Amino acid sequence: MREAFADVLIAALELLEAEARSARKGLIRAAAGIVLLATAALLALGAAALLAWALLTALYPVMPTPLARLLVGVAVLLIAGGLAWIAVRMNR
Numbered sequence: 824m825r826e827a828f829a830d831v832l833i834a835a836l837e838l839l840e841a842e843a844r845s846a847r848k849g850l851i852r853a854a855a856g857i858v859l860l861a862t863a864a865l866l867a868l869g870a871a872a873l874l875a876w877a878l879l880t881a882l883y884p885v886m887p888t889p890l891a892r893l894l895v896g897v898a899v900l901l902i903a904g905g906l907a908w909i910a911v912r913m914n915r
Contacts, residue, residue: 871899871902875895875898875899878895878898879891879892879895882894882895
């Protein structure tokens with residue numbers, strides 16, 4: 824009886840060790856994915872800022888500066904609001 828209990832206990836501990844090893848690999852993969860996603864988000868944010876600046880620069884010759892800034896600001900806010908709305912809808 825003791826030998827059977829010892830065998831079951833050893834098997835359970837080996838299973839626990841294998842699961843812990845597998846979970847660690849999964850956590851490393853998830854962390855790497857999060858870092859890559861954060862890097863991509865920062866790059867996308869920088870690209871969006873550069874695009875907004877380019878649009879603003881392109882509008883300066885054809886309209887007054889305050890109006891150009893207003894139009895670009897409204898456009899950026901609309902895009903941000905649309906992305907926030909999509910995110911809320913996805914997380915329902």
